[in-house]
Amino acid sequence: MKEINLSTKIAVYPLEECSGTEKKLIEAAKNATHRAYAPYSGFSVGAALLLENGEIVSGSNQENAAYPSGLCAERTAVFYANSAFPDEKVVAIAIAAHHKGAYTTDVITPCGACRQVLLETENRFQSPMKVLMYSEKGVYMANSIRDLLPLSFGDEMLR
Ligand code: THU
Numbered sequence: 001m002k003e004i005n006l007s008t009k010i011a012v013y014p015l016e017e018c019s020g021t022e023k024k025l026i027e028a029a030k031n032a033t034h035r036a037y038a039p040y041s042g043f044s045v046g047a048a049l050l051l052e053n054g055e056i057v058s059g060s061n062q063e064n065a066a067y068p069s070g071l072c073a074e075r076t077a078v079f080y081a082n083s084a085f086p087d088e089k090v091v092a093i094a095i096a097a098h099h100k101g102a103y104t105t106d107v108i109t110p111c112g113a114c115r116q117v118l119l120e121t122e123n124r125f126q127s128p129m130k131v132l133m134y135s136e137k138g139v140y141m142a143n144s145i146r147d148l149l150p151l152s153f154g155d156e157m158l159r
Contacts, residue, residue, distance in 0.1 A: 025094040033098040036060035045073035051088040074114035092130035
């Protein structure tokens with residue numbers, strides 16, 4: 001028997017130490033939470049993507065009475081970005097959540113399905129995206145969605 005150790009490095013920044021571009025993206029994600037449609041969970045999520053051309057595209061979670069028909073903020077944003085700007089790399093994504101009248105004090109991390117979709121976008125453009133996960137206490141930063149999805153399944157396996 002042998003073991004494989006998989007390690008992930010996440011940087012944790014106080015908001016004040018984030019760059020101007022990072023702060024702007026986080027602000028866009030926070031603003032997007034207020035455009036969520038989340039009558040069932042009351043958990044409003046915002047995601048903002050920075051594209052290579054400098055454009056910021058945001059999305060929010062959109063729920064449905066038939067629960068599985070809803071969509072997370074990250075996929076709403078990335079599917080919109082990829083359909084409106086199909087040739088633009090996604091350079092970074094910021095994610096924030098608002099719950100019970102306040103932004104969360106725990107970082108909001110993308111769900112498994114969103115990680116898989118974000119990985120597809122990285123693979124499609126052959127370019128890693130920075131992932132900024134916001135909380136009122138600080139920001140988690142990963143250099144690639146791969147850091148959040150070890151042993152991932154990707155298109156290379158279909159070849
Ligand atoms: N949600 C997101 O939009 N993104 C995540 O990363 C986690 C969960 C949404 C889905 C649902 O509308 C609500 O948050 C509660 O799960």
